[in-house]
Amino acid sequence: MPRHVVIIGAGVMGACTAYYLTKNSTDVEVTLIEKTDIACGASGKAGGFLAFDWNDGADIGELSRKSFELHAELAQELGGEKFGYRPVTAYSVLIQAGKAGGKRINEVDWLLDENVRTVELLGTKKTAAQVHPGLFTRHLLEVAQKTGRVKIECGQGVSELIYKNKTVTGVILEDRREIKADSVVVCMGPWSGQLPLKGRSKRGQLPITGARAHSVILQPEYKFTAQVLFTAVTEGKKSHEPEVYPRPDGTVYLCGATDNEPLPASAANVPVDPAATTLLQNLAGKISLQLSTDNATLLTAQACYLPISRDNTPLIGAHPAYDNLYIATGHSCWGILNAPATGLMMAELLVDGKITCLSPKTAKAVDPKDRC
Secondary structure (H helix, E strand, C coil): CCEEEEEECCCHHHHHHHHHHHHHCCCEEEEEEECCCCCCCHHHHCCCEEECCCCCCCCCHHHHHHHHHHHHHHHHHHCHHHHCCEECEEEEEEEECCCCCCCCCCCCCCCCHHHEEEEEEEECCCCEEECCHHHHHHHHHHHHHCCCCEEEEECCCEEEEEEECCEEEEEEECCCCEEECCEEEECCHHHHHHCCCCCCCCCCCCCEEEEEEEEEEEEECCCCCCEEEEEEEEECCEEECCEEEECCCCCEEEEEEEECCCCCCCHHHCCCCHHHHHHHHHHHHHHCHHHCCCCEEEEEEEEEEEEEECCCCCEEEECCCCECEEEEECEHHHHHHHHHHHHHHHHHHHHHCCCCCCCHHHHHHHCCCCCC
16 A cells, blocks of 8 residues: 655645655655645745855755755756756855946956956856756646646645654644645745644754745846856945846846744745845846846845754754654755755655665754754
8 A cells, every 4th residue: 555645835845855755666645735835935936046065064065965966867857947947157246336446347247347346256057056946846746746646735734743642643734634644744944843743842843943035036138147146235334145146037036135024824924025125126236237227127026934943954854752753844045955855865764764865974964853
């Protein structure tokens, strides 16, 4: 009889877990439960920048390298042009707005030359890439659904888990329907910390919070090259660090710093601060004339929450207090990058009982044991 896995959350972690479960096993059926909609949070509103070696030296260094390689494999196998995958060149740029005298910028021809103080290469097309997070998440789920072993339920969140002693045996939805499961995987992003757990755990809930980040999507008249910028823009005593991601579809995505606005009840209720998105649009014009309000149309002004763990390392693995309960969340700003390797790790753990795609050292570093 096929094993039944319930995944809570239809973001990129849930999508990658469902994809690798159905790709690497023929006797697993998946029910994916989403309160709002597919890729409705950071999985649809993040920038989608992918870096091969930027996390070297951290606990997730090997995870990021493996996941970067998996992104390239998925693009090759599934047609990366469908979800905005492409290699890019990445630069660090220091901009002093309103100061004339900057040198001609040969590396990035769309920069506002007179404002640029320095340009530094951060990544080449061998070590940097990008993907459209929302398209990527949806495409993986479409592929998984074609196996006939994935069912997606949107519109109902999980109100509580079902237990038999210390073993999780299913979930109860907000409409009080029960769904039985052999395993339950929590992929709720920043909302993972709001899932109520029995008092058997140390704190009664997962140690995950959310940090709000704003972004805008612009439609310029100019066709930008495959170059992404990590900028520091100073104007007088003020300084900002917007990130600029031109996309293959001709749009340009910009995001800014995070803030501490409290997490709402669902992704459908994320508040957007107009001052934050207006600031991003104004900063865009200081980075490039092609992104000024005269030359680029504002398509989207939005915000999302990044899932943050207590120690800034993702939680990937089995919950230490409950059998058959698994966790894949807390990836902060590297969620899109690290999603494929996370999904593969979860699939291995659920099917084979152990993680083999990464070293035991890395698996131990992200294991929720002693961290929940």
